[in-house]
Amino acid sequence: MLRKVGFLGPSGTYSEEIALSLYSESEARLEPFSAIDAAIRAVAAGEVDESIVPVENSLEGSVNITLDTLAHDVDLYITKEVVLPVRHSLLTKKDGNENIAVIVSHPQALAQCRKTLGKLYPQAKLQPVESTAEAARIVAAGDGRYASVGSAKAAEIYGLKVLAGDIQDNIANSTRFISLERQAARQVQGKCKTSLVCQINGLRPGSLYNILQEFAAREVNLTRIESRPARTGLGLYIFFLDIEGSTAESNIAAAVKAIEEKCLWYKNLGSYPIYHTGK
Amino acid sequence: MLRKVGFLGPSGTYSEEIALSLYSESEARLEPFSAIDAAIRAVAAGEVDESIVPVENSLEGSVNITLDTLAHDVDLYITKEVVLPVRHSLLTKKDGNENIAVIVSHPQALAQCRKTLGKLYPQAKLQPVESTAEAARIVAAGDGRYASVGSAKAAEIYGLKVLAGDIQDNIANSTRFISLERQAARQVQGKCKTSLVCQINGLRPGSLYNILQEFAAREVNLTRIESRPARTGLGLYIFFLDIEGSTAESNIAAAVKAIEEKCLWYKNLGSYPIYHTGK
Numbered sequence: 146m147l148r149k150v151g152f153l154g155p156s157g158t159y160s161e162e163i164a165l166s167l168y169s170e171s172e173a174r175l176e177p178f179s180a181i182d183a184a185i186r187a188v189a190a191g192e193v194d195e196s197i198v199p200v201e202n203s204l205e206g207s208v209n210i211t212l213d214t215l216a217h218d219v220d221l222y223i224t225k226e227v228v229l230p231v232r233h234s235l236l237t238k239k240d241g242n243e244n245i246a247v248i249v250s251h252p253q254a255l256a257q258c259r260k261t262l263g264k265l266y267p268q269a270k271l272q273p274v275e276s277t278a279e280a281a282r283i284v285a286a287g288d289g290r291y292a293s294v295g296s297a298k299a300a301e302i303y304g305l306k307v308l309a310g311d312i313q314d315n316i317a318n319s320t321r322f323i324s325l326e327r328q329a330a331r332q333v334q335g336k337c338k339t340s341l342v343c344q345i346n347g348l349r350p351g352s353l354y355n356i357l358q359e360f361a362a363r364e365v366n367l368t369r370i371e372s373r374p375a376r377t378g379l380g381l382y383i384f385f386l387d388i389e390g391s392t393a394e395s396n397i398a399a400a401v402k403a404i405e406e407k408c409l410w411y412k413n414l415g416s417y418p419i420y421h422t423g424k
Numbered sequence: 425m426l427r428k429v430g431f432l433g434p435s436g437t438y439s440e441e442i443a444l445s446l447y448s449e450s451e452a453r454l455e456p457f458s459a460i461d462a463a464i465r466a467v468a469a470g471e472v473d474e475s476i477v478p479v480e481n482s483l484e485g486s487v488n489i490t491l492d493t494l495a496h497d498v499d500l501y502i503t504k505e506v507v508l509p510v511r512h513s514l515l516t517k518k519d520g521n522e523n524i525a526v527i528v529s530h531p532q533a534l535a536q537c538r539k540t541l542g543k544l545y546p547q548a549k550l551q552p553v554e555s556t557a558e559a560a561r562i563v564a565a566g567d568g569r570y571a572s573v574g575s576a577k578a579a580e581i582y583g584l585k586v587l588a589g590d591i592q593d594n595i596a597n598s599t600r601f602i603s604l605e606r607q608a609a610r611q612v613q614g615k616c617k618t619s620l621v622c623q624i625n626g627l628r629p630g631s632l633y634n635i636l637q638e639f640a641a642r643e644v645n646l647t648r649i650e651s652r653p654a655r656t657g658l659g660l661y662i663f664f665l666d667i668e669g670s671t672a673e674s675n676i677a678a679a680v681k682a683i684e685e686k687c688l689w690y691k692n693l694g695s696y697p698i699y700h701t702g703k
Contacts, residue, residue, distance in 0.1 A: 202656035207653075210535075228658065252531065252552065256489075273531070273552045319658045351640040353649065354633070361630040370632065370660060371455060372485075372650055379482035379507065379598045380647060 148173040151196035154275045157278035160184075163227050164197050165423045169280045174361035181274060188325050189219040201321040201369075202231070204314065205253045207385075211323075212373050215414065216342050216383055222236045222415035223340055225324040229422055233258055233313045235265075236281055236305040237292045243308070245269045249280040250294035258294050260314045266292075276400030281305060329415035332393075338368065339388040339397060340414035343404060344375055347382060359403040360388070363396040383410070427452040430463045430475035436578035439463075442506050442601045443476050445521035445701045458554060461493045467604050469496040480600040480648075481510070483593065484532045484665075490602075491652050494693065495621050495662055501694035504603040508701055512537055512592045514544075515560055515584040516571045522587070524548045528559040531575035537573050545571075560584060608694035611672075617647065618667040618676060619693040622683060623654055626661060639667070640681040642675040644655045662689070670695035693700055 150168060152160040154177020164175050176193055178184035181315045184196040219397070232328075232370065234255060245266050248255070252273040255262070262271065269292070274280050280293035281303040291307065300307050345352040360367050369387035392398045393416070407410045429447060431439040433456020433558070438534045443454050452554050455472055457463035463475040479490045512533060516524070523594050529532070531552040534541075541550065553559050559572035559583040571587065572578075573634065579586050624631045648666035673693070684690045 201658070203653055203660075206653050209485060315655055317657045321658065344583055347647070351636075351643075353646065354636040357630075357633040357636060361633040364630075367632065368626075369661070370649070370651055372648070374482050374485050376483055376596070377592055378596045379480070379600065381482075382648070394590040397685070 148195070149176055149193040150174070150189050151176045151178050151193040153181050153198055155276065155278045155282065156176055157281055157302040158276050158322060159229060159231070159296060159355060160322060161278075162195050162296065162298060163229060163422065167197075167225075167227070169413045170239045181208065181210045182218070185214045185219055185221070185325060187220055188327060191226070191327075193230060193280070195224070195324050195326045197227075197322055197324050199320050200302065200323045202253055202257065203317055203319050205256050207371050208253070211374065212371065212385055215325075216373065216385075217376065217413065220412075221325045221327060222329040223417050224325045224330040224415065225417050226338060226419045227322045227324075227422055228419065229320050229322060231257065231313060231320050232296070232311055233294050234297050234300065234307045235292050236295055236303075237299045237308045238282055238284060238289050239304065239306045240289065244290060246290040246294045247272055248292045249274050249283050251275070251277050251280065254294045257318060258312045258314060261312045262294075264311070265312075269270070278302070286330060301414040307376045330417045333416045333418055334366055335412065336419045337391045337416055338419055339390065339392055339401065339416040341386045341401065341414045342383055342414065343408040344383045344410040345353050345408055347380070353384070356404055356407060359400045363400045364399045365390070365397055376384070427474070428455055428472040429453070430455045430457050430466050430472040431465055432460050432555060432615050433457055434475055434555065434557045434561065436575065437555050437561055438508060438510070438575060438599060439476050439478060439601060440557075440574065441577060442508060442701065446476075446504075460487065461491045461497070463625065464490070464493045464498055464604060467500055467606060470578070470606075474503070474603050474605045476506075478599050479602045481532055481691045482596060482598050483538065484535050486650050487532070488652065491650065491664055494574045494604075495652065495664075495691065496655065499691075500604045500606060501608040502696050503605045503609040503694065504696050505617060505698045506601045506603075506701055508599050508601060510536065510592060510597045510599050511575070511590055512573050513579065513586045514571055514588040514591050515563055515574055516587045518564060518583065518585045519568065523569060524571045525569040526551055527571045527573065528553050528562050530554070530556050530559065532641045533573045533681055536597060537591045537593060540591045541573075543586070549614040553682070557581070558685050566670050566683055609696045612670045612695045612697055614697055616670045616695055618669065618671055618680065618695040620665045620667070620680065620683060621662055621666070621691045621693065622687040623662045623689040626659070630661070635683055635686060638679045638686070639674045644669070644676055644679045
């Protein structure tokens, strides 16, 4: 039976690009979802075996809906991370002119090109939509005054023209995508990471310091710390921690165990390999 | 001369509600801005004396454009923090029915009501716009199939009806707003906070731990730590740190000085009082 792999759709998104780089047609059937949380919940519900969603961009930061759904709504594991260099293009209808009134795209894609677009099209209104591919579809269906920010691949799929390439504000622009499954990855080797979510007693001075001490004392490198609201009151947070290496390493396993004991609440999202793709 | 106070407009936003609670008509002239970064830049450019913008919500977390603009684009001080309990209503045209196809609002307001709206109007499409007041304006101008999420005050201003009150997913929902000025607040007393932004050498294990050590050693309470992309590459971050108390206290002043010396890059956003408002 073919493996079912969900992704943030529709066809033409960067999430689909990642799915296509991981699986051939004979290995998996790809299923688009119209929202990130729907793609994640479909794994928990057993509708798909795996889903691929964006989790962080180098300019815009975390994709909050991904973090919040993982923390609060499902019990899943991260089984892969794929890093994709982002190259945005400005897409218009083939017979469109440069008289652009509205530029549509996913809010993060718009934010990643905000300065460039402000310079090139100061009069255009930026309008956020669900995904970069949905944006391309809107341009294809609309009159010539619409443009979208998305991949050159989306231009192909929706029969659009690339009016300008590489319109992102910063060339160091990459996005991290993660695969989510119901079981943790096994025998993780090579370049890898371990992710935890935890809530500490933030009302006591030094609580976060006490947590980080467990890593520092064992020379474990924390590559990322991200706070998100605990949703129980202003000023209460949960922390997403990314650690270099896997829990197969004894110092990391020991640090993770110590953290678990010190936290009010704790979730191990698993150890997983890191892949790089694209140009 | 009247003090000029900018806010995220148009009329009817929660930012305006804060401005009105701080200043009477004889004290200040309020100026709406259509985007958060525009309101902030107007202070830096001297067009207004102060701007009031949202910085964090207890469910949705940081308002990234506020943090990023403060870190990268201007040199301003936080001079007040105001905490407002958020109560969202669902607004429709007076002659509208409950047959709602599209619900518009600011992305954070939509996110704060996502579960409730999904239950009440599973078929409705959620469409993000610039502000809660802009959303009310769209409903007033549209046909009866539109609804918006916003304040009861916005219903008054735009002649709408409150179809449902208190539609936020969680009753512990408050938003923090900050005032920004070109000069730091003076003689801060009572309940107050100090905010810093800094970049550390994240490639060395324990660098964040070494920073937090400066606070822990002096029993200084860190109330919030928020990482944002440094924008120079994936995996490089700047940190926003909120500290309980002001730099008029010697242990806090000493901790802040130590942090400044340890960081690659550092900005002191000032010490400022905290106010609570609304019911």
